[in-house]
Amino acid sequence: MAAPQSLLLHPRLAGIVKHFPPVTYAFAYGSGAFNQPGLYDASEPLHSPSGVPSVGSEAASDARQASGAGASTSAAAPGSGSTSSDSKPMMDFIFAVHDAHKWHEQVCGLAEAVGVGVHFNTLVQLDAQTSIKYGVVEASALQRDLTCWTHLYVAGRMHKPTAPLLPPPPALEEAAMANRHHALATALVLLPPTFTEEELLRTVVGLSYGGDVRLAVGAEDPHKVARIVNGSWDALYGMYIPLLKALCTIEQPLPSVSPALPQAQRYAALELEAVGETAGGRRGCTLWRQSKDPATQGMALRLLPPGLLHEMAARH
Numbered sequence: 001m002a003a004p005q006s007l008l009l010h011p012r013l014a015g016i017v018k019h020f021p022p023v024t025y026a027f028a029y030g031s032g033a034f035n036q037p038g039l040y041d042a043s044e045p046l047h048s049p050s051g052v053p054s055v056g057s058e059a060a061s062d063a064r065q066a067s068g069a070g071a072s073t074s075a076a077a078p079g080s081g082s083t084s085s086d087s088k089p090m091m092d093f094i095f096a097v098h099d100a101h102k103w104h105e106q107v108c109g110l111a112e113a114v115g116v117g118v119h120f121n122t123l124v125q126l127d128a129q130t131s132i133k134y135g136v137v138e139a140s141a142l143q144r145d146l147t148c149w150t151h152l153y154v155a156g157r158m159h160k161p162t163a164p165l166l167p168p169p170p171a172l173e174e175a176a177m178a179n180r181h182h183a184l185a186t187a188l189v190l191l192p193p194t195f196t197e198e199e200l201l202r203t204v205v206g207l208s209y210g211g212d213v214r215l216a217v218g219a220e221d222p223h224k225v226a227r228i229v230n231g232s233w234d235a236l237y238g239m240y241i242p243l244l245k246a247l248c249t250i251e252q253p254l255p256s257v258s259p260a261l262p263q264a265q266r267y268a269a270l271e272l273e274a275v276g277e278t279a280g281g282r283r284g285c286t287l288w289r290q291s292k293d294p295a296t297q298g299m300a301l302r303l304l305p306p307g308l309l310h311e312m313a314a315r316h
Contacts, residue, residue: 016132017165093165143171194275198283205236
């Protein structure tokens with residue numbers, strides 16, 4: 001089976017790493033690396049993967065035209081990092097390094113740990129055509145966020161497709177897969193007994209935006225989740241749907257199922273199964289069913305990451 005897009009190295013963007021001191025791992029993310037339909041081209045409609053126009057896409061287009069930002073701009077091709085001479089998406093990067101302090105000493109003689117442990121530099125002009133924003137996080141802190149959701153900051157970005165610039169060390173590769181399983185498990189808890197693959201992927205992508213104050217105050221695109229899902233459908237599908245399908249082949253556990261069982265085997269208690277398709281049979285319309293009885297939901301909660309469980313316990 002072909003590797004998901006998010007696991008393939010991006011040769012053009014990989015050249016960015018050469019401008020900086022050595023890093024352990026690096027990836028690009030966001031609209032500068034992956035197309036988000038309609039974000040830069042008002043004439044490009046925002047459709048769901050099933051072909052149905054998304055709610056608000058026409059209104060968003062009208063608003064852009066009213067503000068004078070009409071079809072003069074062009075949509076960013078995936079990974080292009082630019083749209084037109086007067087509209088270019090910022091290219092966003094995360095660098096994982098062995099020692100953030102020493103790394104920053106080599107860059108600018110300054111290291112600063114803030115909030116979630118990521119130090120960002122914005123509007124860095126590498127050359128006449130390339131402006132980037134990059135964040136630096138210690139590799140050990142990244143690994144903790146991926147496995148435990150200590151902050152769900154970089155981990156949330158890695159729920160979506162990324163463009164790796166270097167192969168990840170084995171420990172980070174395992175942590176990234178754990179993060180993906182956490183996202184899938186959390187989405188299943190949030191979803192109803194019957195859901196489509198498109199609804200699953202929208203729920204996964206929406207996890208890191210659920211508490212984003214920028215959305216609440218109108219400082220972030222309200223259709224961002226839809227744009228990400230539509231523009232990165234193949235990559236998202238490759239990240240999560242094979243995991244979902246694999247869970248259906250796991251042998252059912254014994255009635256005395258224990259939290260000590262491996263995570264994959266505990267998924268069996270959710271009784272996941274594909275049950276058909278919605279009208280038209282278009283992509284993303286496969287229907288899935290899961291059990292929502294109290295015992296099953298108790299098992300589902302045990303699949304969530306430690307950081308999320310801690311927050312839930314503290315609030316309730």
